[in-house]
Amino acid sequence: MKKKNILKALSALLLAALMLFTVSCADTSVDKPTEAPKDTEAPTAEAPTEAPVTPMEEILAALGSLEFGEIKNVILYIGDGMGMNHVPATDAITGGRYDGKLAFEYLPVFGTVDVLCTEGEPDSASGGTALATGYKSKRKFIAQNSKGEDVKTVVELAKELGKSAGVITSESIVDATPATFSVHAPNRNDESVIAGLQIETSVADFIMGGGKAMYDKLFDEHPEYKDKLAENNVTYVTSWEDVLSFDGSGRLIATMTDDYWEVDAEMTPTLAEMTEQSIKMLSGNDKGFFLMVEGGAMDEIAHNADIMELTRHMVAFDKAIEVGLRYAYENKDTVIIVTADHNTGGLLPKEEADSYIAKNEKTSPYIAQEEWCLTNAKLHCLYEAEKIAQEKNPDVDWNTLPYRFTTIAHTSDKVNVWAVGPGTESLTEAKLKCFQIGKLIGNLLGGEDFGSADKNGVK
Numbered sequence: 001m002k003k004k005n006i007l008k009a010l011s012a013l014l015l016a017a018l019m020l021f022t023v024s025c026a027d028t029s030v031d032k033p034t035e036a037p038k039d040t041e042a043p044t045a046e047a048p049t050e051a052p053v054t055p056m057e058e059i060l061a062a063l064g065s066l067e068f069g070e071i072k073n074v075i076l077y078i079g080d081g082m083g084m085n086h087v088p089a090t091d092a093i094t095g096g097r098y099d100g101k102l103a104f105e106y107l108p109v110f111g112t113v114d115v116l117c118t119e120g121e122p123d124s125a126s127g128g129t130a131l132a133t134g135y136k137s138k139r140k141f142i143a144q145n146s147k148g149e150d151v152k153t154v155v156e157l158a159k160e161l162g163k164s165a166g167v168i169t170s171e172s173i174v175d176a177t178p179a180t181f182s183v184h185a186p187n188r189n190d191e192s193v194i195a196g197l198q199i200e201t202s203v204a205d206f207i208m209g210g211g212k213a214m215y216d217k218l219f220d221e222h223p224e225y226k227d228k229l230a231e232n233n234v235t236y237v238t239s240w241e242d243v244l245s246f247d248g249s250g251r252l253i254a255t256m257t258d259d260y261w262e263v264d265a266e267m268t269p270t271l272a273e274m275t276e277q278s279i280k281m282l283s284g285n286d287k288g289f290f291l292m293v294e295g296g297a298m299d300e301i302a303h304n305a306d307i308m309e310l311t312r313h314m315v316a317f318d319k320a321i322e323v324g325l326r327y328a329y330e331n332k333d334t335v336i337i338v339t340a341d342h343n344t345g346g347l348l349p350k351e352e353a354d355s356y357i358a359k360n361e362k363t364s365p366y367i368a369q370e371e372w373c374l375t376n377a378k379l380h381c382l383y384e385a386e387k388i389a390q391e392k393n394p395d396v397d398w399n400t401l402p403y404r405f406t407t408i409a410h411t412s413d414k415v416n417v418w419a420v421g422p423g424t425e426s427l428t429e430a431k432l433k434c435f436q437i438g439k440l441i442g443n444l445l446g447g448e449d450f451g452s453a454d455k456n457g458v459k
């Protein structure tokens, strides 16, 4: 019996040991999944090859309290025709990008701009000139004051100060806005003249966007301009690959689509990619740089009353702004300003737009001529444009959209400005005029007396 008892005791011990072993094994297997992520996280965080990338949400939250050093660079973003309702319409239709908003809505400085830097309705020539030179201008004038005299642009100022300067757009580069930052001319409609001047007289380190057809026309009609490229140390390319392999010697002119990028989804490169490459090309200069980025195609889209495509271009514009914001956050030496040259399309909340249109319908005769629509923005032209836009977006129920255009033309309505960086607080001032933004950019770049000396932007 004793032996039996001993055996019993031994087997009990063995069982207990076995149970302990099983429990400890079980514990280990339970612990493993919770420990595993710690093990895998640690080496990834310490991996020397991966630079830490601050999430955009964190950058946007920090914009209001960024401590800037000496300002060397200014990036100006122009939404062509971006009226006050372009932003809430984009938020409502696309759902926004960061908590229902676009990234640039988080910029700490926000103001309202009177775009009447000309007599009558502003266009991209007079509006662009005001932003590029700090002077009031006239319709069709390119970097000329209201008397038709050439006035210095922020691009020319930047180059004088030893900085680098670039101009990029989703429009044709000979269109009014990029033209006002690159040449001086009396008429925005002389696009061949503008292309020729961009080759011969522009000082911008690069001008990139669309407009290949206009350059083709210049080279066809005036073959001597092909020789003028080399004479003026200009590299002219028509593909993104050639932009990426540009060696940086002399100036670069790139036209990567015939006119403008109509469909955002088909844009190669994207405006954000172009912005990223531009900053790479400009930021090597220790003295700093000026960059103008235009969401240019959105003006054409608003003239076509295509609200769906407009919101896609707005998102693309926002992605390009995000590239600049990240650079400003990381370097603390760059001011970012986002604004518009005028309002295209008079976008209003749907109900307001419907009642405005109903009221104006009686005074708007029907004349079915496309040419006539281009110069006389009557309501039937809007209806025609809306019909085409609806056909392009067959899945969208147009009646449920929260915003609607009220014209296919420009309006004199005020626009907004957003900014981050020292000195931009002045943009919140009441009665801010568009030419004052141009003056501020010149001042920020180091041009103390830049722009008009007159409070009306004339002298």
Ligand SMILES: [Zn+2]
Pocket (backbone or CB within 6 Å): 081, 124, 299, 300, 303, 344, 410
């Ligand atoms: Zn326009």
